[in-house]
Amino acid sequence: MISRTIFTDILIMAFLVSLQFFVLNRIVIFGKYTPVLYPVFVMFYPFFRNKFQFLALSFLIGLVMDTFMNTGGINAFATTLIAYFRTLIFRTSTDTSTDFFSFQSLQWSQFLLFLLSSIFLHQLLVQYIEFFKFSRIFEILLNVLVTTGISFIFIIIYALIFKIKQKV
Incomplete structure (x- = not known):
């Protein structure tokens, strides 16, 4: 039987994939x-939840994006790797040394x-x-920087709309 949390996660994934692909x-x-925008699923997934389930769902959202965009596994690889290193990225970028992570406590x-x-x-x-x-390499870096900047703006708007910093 599928628990409500997994069902909610799948609904969020479906929403993000649909928003990404169709809009x-x-x-x-x-x-x-x-x-x-779809990587926000990985970024905002609760830290206290099952890590294996998180990695599987991260892989799944990337795989679904690859299927729709015909990109052959690129997004699945990237989202899974981001999911795997998310705690390290969080600790490095926030200078947090505790085992308890919370977006509310961040500046x-x-x-x-x-x-x-x-x-x-x-x-x-x-x-x-x-x-x-x-x-x-220079073309790649330019693409990365511009796409990161544009995506950053869209993700901030998403975070503000859904009040991510207050909820997660």
């Missing part, structure tokens, strides 16, 4: 940059640094695997 993928900024600057670090790492993985040529 955000149709927004093209400067002729080639698309905002990315806005720490919260924003965590978001920016997570988005940047996700986009670096996606862009580098997509291009997969070291000779195009």
Whole structure:
């Protein structure tokens, strides 16, 4: 039997994938940059929940995005890796040394640094695997920086709409 928490997680994933695929993928900024919002599932997933379930759901949301976008596993890899290193990213970007993590206890600057670090790492993985040529490093970095900036704005709007910092 599926518990309510897993059902809620699947609904959130379905919402984010639908929003990404049907709305955000149709927004093209400067002729080639698309905002990315679906990784917020990984970033805002509660820290106290089952880690294996979290990794499986992170892989699943990436795999669903890969299926819709025909990207061959790039998003699944990136979201799973971000999920795996999320605690390290959180500790590094927020200077937190305790075992209890909470978004409510963070200052806005720490919260924003965590978001920016997570988005940047996700986009670096996606862009580098997509291009997969070291000779195009400057093009990759430009794509990563611009997409990170655009996605950061959309994720902040999402966090403000759903009051993530107060709830999680």
